[in-house]
Structures are given as C-alpha cells and as structure tokens.
Amino acid sequence: MTTAPIIELRGVSKRFGPTYDAAARVARSIARQFGTAQKNEVVHAVDNVDLSVTRGEVVGLVGESGCGKSTLGRMVAGIMPPSDGEVRFKGDDIVELPPDRARDAKLKVQMIFQDPYASLNPRLRVEDIVGEAPLVHGLVKRADFDTYLDAQLRRAGLDPGYRRRYPHQFSGGQRQRIGIARALAVQPEFLVCDEAVAALDVSIQAQILNLFMDLRRELDLTYLFISHDLGVVEHLSDRVLIMYLGRIVESAPAEEVFARPNHPYTQALLAEVPRIEARKRRFTAIKGEIPSPLAAPPGCHFHPRCPHAMPRCSQEAPRLREIAPGHRSACHLNDRS
Ligand SMILES: Nc1ncnc2c1ncn2[C@@H]1O[C@H](COP(=O)(O)OP(=O)(O)OP(=O)(O)O)[C@@H](O)[C@H]1O
Ligand code: SF4
Numbered sequence: 659m660t661t662a663p664i665i666e667l668r669g670v671s672k673r674f675g676p677t678y679d680a681a682a683r684v685a686r687s688i689a690r691q692f693g694t695a696q697k698n699e700v701v702h703a704v705d706n707v708d709l710s711v712t713r714g715e716v717v718g719l720v721g722e723s724g725c726g727k728s729t730l731g732r733m734v735a736g737i738m739p740p741s742d743g744e745v746r747f748k749g750d751d752i753v754e755l756p757p758d759r760a761r762d763a764k765l766k767v768q769m770i771f772q773d774p775y776a777s778l779n780p781r782l783r784v785e786d787i788v789g790e791a792p793l794v795h796g797l798v799k800r801a802d803f804d805t806y807l808d809a810q811l812r813r814a815g816l817d818p819g820y821r822r823r824y825p826h827q828f829s830g831g832q833r834q835r836i837g838i839a840r841a842l843a844v845q846p847e848f849l850v851c852d853e854a855v856a857a858l859d860v861s862i863q864a865q866i867l868n869l870f871m872d873l874r875r876e877l878d879l880t881y882l883f884i885s886h887d888l889g890v891v892e893h894l895s896d897r898v899l900i901m902y903l904g905r906i907v908e909s910a911p912a913e914e915v916f917a918r919p920n921h922p923y924t925q926a927l928l929a930e931v932p933r934i935e936a937r938k939r940r941f942t943a944i945k946g947e948i949p950s951p952l953a954a955p956p957g958c959h960f961h962p963r964c965p966h967a968m969p970r971c972s973q974e975a976p977r978l979r980e981i982a983p984g985h986r987s988a989c990h991l992n993d994r995s
C-alpha cells in the first residue's frame with residue numbers, strides 16, 4: 659500500500675481583500691486625497707496551512723464559524739485558488755498542469771455541500787443533474803448512459819425510477835443523495851464534505867454518514883470531512899484537525915484528540931461539550947468572543963481567550979509541531995517540557 663499523499667497543501671493561504679476593480683481604485687485614491695482612507699481590510703481566511711492526506715484517510719476538520727474551514731475545503735477541491743502556497747493532487751500542483759490534466763485532476767476531487775437544495779439546479783431533472791458531467795467529460799458513452807446513470811443513483815441509495823423527477827420532489831436526505839450521486843458520477847477519488855449532514859434530521863444524518871462510510875470501502879475514497887458536530891467527526895475520522903482563525907492549531911488521530919487534547923483551544927471546545935450526551939457534541943460559545951478575522955490578534959491568535967496565556971503568546975505565533983507520534987499542536991506551553 660502506498661502512503662504518498664493524495665492531497666498535499668504547502669504553505670497555503672487565502673486572503674480576501676477589497677476588490678481591485680477600477681471603480682474601487684478610483685474611490686480609494688479619492689479617499690486618500692481627502693485623508694479618509696480606511697485601512698486595507700484584508701481577511702486572512704486561511705493562513706499558511708500545511709496538510710498531507712493519505713489515500714483512504716478520513717480527515718475531520720472542525721472549528722468555530724468563520725475560522726476558514728469552507729475556504730480551506732474549496733482550495734482542496736480546486737474550486738478556489740490559494741493566494742499563496744501550493745495545493746498538490748498526487749504530487750502535481752494543479753495550477754501548473756496543462757489544462758486537460760488540470761481538468762482531470764479537478765474531477766478527481768469533488769465537493770459535497772451543506773444545503774443540497776441550493777447546490778442543485780431546480781430546473782434540471784435528476785438524470786441531468788447526475789448525468790451531465792460524466793457525458794460532457796467523456797466518462798460514459800451515450801449508448802451506455804442509461805445503465806451508468808441507474809448504477810450511480812442506486813449506489814447513492816436512490817430509486818432509478820425517479821430519474822426524471824426534479825429536486826423539489828425529494829426530501830432533504832434524498833436531495834443530499836442526489837448531490838452525492840452527482841459527485842460520484844465523475845469517478846472522484848477524494849471527497850470534500852462541507853457540513854454535508856448539518857441540515858438534516860439526526861436519523862437521516864446517520865443514514866447519510868453510513869452511506870459515506872460504505873462508499874469509502876466500496877470506492878476506496880479519501881475524505882476531508884468538515885463539521886461543527888464533534889460527534890460526527892469523532893466517529894467518522896481517522897484524524898482530526900482543529901482550526902482557529904485560519905490556522906490549524908492541533909492535528910491528531912481522532913481518539914487522541916478526544917482523550918488527550920493538547921491545545922488550550924481544543925481543551926476549551928471539549929470542556930464545553932457534555933460528555934454523556936454524545937449525540938449533541940456541537941460547539942457552544944466558549945469564553946470570550948471570536949476575534950474578527952479582519953483583526954486577528956498577534957502572536958497566538960487564541961491568546962485573548964486562553965487561560966494559560968503568557969507574555970510571549972501575544973508576540974510570537976507558536977509553530978505547529980509534533981508533541982507525540984502523529985500528534986501535532988501549536989502552543990508555547992509545549993516548549994516547557
Ligand atoms: N468570498 C469571500 N469574500 C470575502 N470574504 C470571505 C469570502 N469567503 C469567506 N470569507 C471570509 O473568510 C473567513 C472564513 O470563512 P469560511 O466560510 O471559510 O469559514 P467557515 O469556517 O467555513 O465558517 P462556517 O462554519 O460559518 O461555515 C470569514 O471571515 C469569511 O467572512
Ligand atoms: S500559545 Fe499561549 S495563548 Fe496560545 S494556546 Fe498556547 S498558551 Fe494559550
């Protein structure tokens with residue numbers, strides 16, 4: 659078995675800034691003349707992330723709202739270019755590949771979204787939603803299309819008899835199955851699931867999570883699983899990443915994160931979770947407000963909320979480093995041992 663990464667991120671950052679179109683430039687130059695210019699408002703949504711995902715791994719990504727999970731997921735899926743750094747699929751930097759190979763690489767990484775209704779075109783029939791991309795990309799011949807489509811629908815747990823229906827004729831769980839069938843129809847190797855079960859009832863969530871795990875075995879899939887629900891992440895993931903204001907602050911095997919959280923932020927997240935009520939391991943607000951990503955605190959971003967903060971913490975950003983085999987954490991407290 660090969661252990662080469664299927665996805666590798668090297669120093670990946672994403673900044674969202676003021677737009678640099680002509681009108682915005684003129685407005686800014688006028689504002690400067692009159693001394694009313696605002697500071698450039700740049701959001702560091704993702705800040706210098708390194709990540710390596712091995713084939714077959716399920717990596718969970720958790721963190722509070724706005725910390726950059728979806729932005730990171732979109733860059734992994736190749737639908738948003740990074741501002742800095744490289745996203746490599748099986749060793750290749752997608753932006754450096756010739757167009758046809760870049761297109762193939764992008765098809766191999768598919769994204770599944772939280773709200774299947776918003777991501778499915780309401781005017782298309784299921785057969786077009788699921789079947790269009792494989793036809794366009796030549797993954798299936800016209801003559802074999804019907805058989806191919808039925809197989810895709812069946813695999814996602816949908817009755818092929820419903821192929822001529824529209825998204826609004828399905829329940830939330832079934833719509834998510836349509837989204838899954840659409841993603842799988844282009845024969846991906848990697849799925850980025852962004853809050854893919856968050857909008858569903860708990861019983862339906864379990865069915866969709868089981869489907870993901872069955873598909874993992876059946877199709878040898880690798881996952882980046884973004885979720886607010888620590889219960890989902892704990893049960894599904896081989897490895898968990900904890901993200902705070904654009905940075906990965908802890909990365910460890912799932913059971914290790916829950917049994918021996920190292921980073922004070924991870925500890926705070928887990929402390930807020932009632933351990934007995936395992937099904938509802940969602941984030942509740944931890945002490946202190948989440949700082950605006952427009953003005954992330956210097957040094958360790960977590961220092962204004964951290965019960966262990968030292969003077970050094972507001973000056974120097976801690977490096978994510980290995981503290982035990984396979985367990986990495988970014989906290990100055992680890993330098994003491
Ligand atoms: N297209 C965009 N333009 C400008 N800012 C953006 C854009 N997309 C995201 N951001 C900002 O980047 C930061 C990270 O957003 P992102 O959606 O990645 O967070 P998230 O962790 O997925 O949050 P949530 O849990 O609410 O989905 C936020 O401050 C957000 O406002
Ligand atoms: S580096 Fe300092 S502020 Fe940051 S988590 Fe560690 S102790 Fe807290």
Ligand SMILES: [Mg+2]
Nearest residue numbers: 727728729852
């Ligand atoms: Mg998001």
